[in-house]
Amino acid sequence: MTKSYTNLETDKAKVRAILERLQREISELRAQRRGLRTNAEEELVLASRQFLSLSQMKGASTPQDAIATVKDILTNFIGTEQFACLMFQKGQPRSECLFSMGVGDDQLASLRSDTQVITDTVAEKPPGVVAVVPLRLREEMVGAIVVLGLLPQKNSLENVDYALFDLLSEHAAASIVSGREAMMDVRTQ
Amino acid sequence: MSKKILLVDDSKMVLMMEEMILGTKKSYTLIRAQDGQEAVEKAIAESPDLVLMDVVMPKMNGFEACKQLRGDKHTCNIPVILVTTKGQEEDVEAGFEHGCNDYLTKPIHGHELLAMVEAYLGE
Numbered sequence: 459m460t461k462s463y464t465n466l467e468t469d470k471a472k473v474r475a476i477l478e479r480l481q482r483e484i485s486e487l488r489a490q491r492r493g494l495r496t497n498a499e500e501e502l503v504l505a506s507r508q509f510l511s512l513s514q515m516k517g518a519s520t521p522q523d524a525i526a527t528v529k530d531i532l533t534n535f536i537g538t539e540q541f542a543c544l545m546f547q548k549g550q551p552r553s554e555c556l557f558s559m560g561v562g563d564d565q566l567a568s569l570r571s572d573t574q575v576i577t578d579t580v581a582e583k584p585p586g587v588v589a590v591v592p593l594r595l596r597e598e599m600v601g602a603i604v605v606l607g608l609l610p611q612k613n614s615l616e617n618v619d620y621a622l623f624d625l626l627s628e629h630a631a632a633s634i635v636s637g638r639e640a641m642m643d644v645r646t647q
Numbered sequence: 648m649s650k651k652i653l654l655v656d657d658s659k660m661v662l663m664m665e666e667m668i669l670g671t672k673k674s675y676t677l678i679r680a681q682d683g684q685e686a687v688e689k690a691i692a693e694s695p696d697l698v699l700m701d702v703v704m705p706k707m708n709g710f711e712a713c714k715q716l717r718g719d720k721h722t723c724n725i726p727v728i729l730v731t732t733k734g735q736e737e738d739v740e741a742g743f744e745h746g747c748n749d750y751l752t753k754p755i756h757g758h759e760l761l762a763m764v765e766a767y768l769g770e
Contacts, residue, residue, distance in 0.1 A: 499668070499757035506667040510660050530660045533732055537754045611734030611752040 504618045507535045511625050515633040524633040525557050531626060532603070533559070536619045538588070540607030542566055545593070545631075546600055553601065556634065561606060569604055589615060591623045593631035600631050650768050651676045651693060655686040655700040655709070656730070661753075665699060665730075668757050669764065683707030687715045690722045697767050699760075700747075702731040702738070710745040717746035726767045730755065 518524035540560035702709035
């Protein structure tokens, strides 16, 4: 009787150990599932951001539409709060500021003053500049978006932000220019 | 029965983004408004279960719209989450002073948005 009671206690301890192990495994699997879910949701957001950015830039029918889209990408998708979009002007040293946000007049004037400065800035980011996005049109650099500050809640730029900068670099100028051309077509008709 | 969410933002891209995130999870019924005034009108007409609202908008900003929703007997109990680029402490405080239930800063993180929406809808 004593022996079988001891056996029973041993079995109970074994079952308890198995139960504890299973509970640990379940917790680990739950944590993994949460992690996978979070990753999947983030991947979805990142893909959505890129898809929307590209489709809206391609679909802009006026320069205003194109500019609003680029501003949206910069503020709502990337999280910048100080930026300027500068376009080079053929035969002129000063670039044209298409739009800016949170950038002081003096700072803007110095950015616009010399096209060469912007071109150099793309190659070597000076202090105080968060990022410089060259705007390309048919392989040629026609301007740049200069980012001078991020939103307070945004600590730094991430890979996904650089992916959006790449999209802006390749498509923003074309979107703005084709919007301008579409408007010219409407006016001349 | 599917839950109804009113999405308010003057940016079409942000609205589309929120629709993409929320559209994948559950069969939510999503309604759009593009400024605070339209949001108040739609909230009264549609009685949504939750409002996700931007702050900086034309006609009426999100703070004012939030205050109006709290002051109307039809909408005073609808939870409002402000989703905005304005992330300074004073902005967050202003949001709560105007009656919002929660505050989410942009850029939107999918899991944060979904977790908050699910929490407010009791899921």
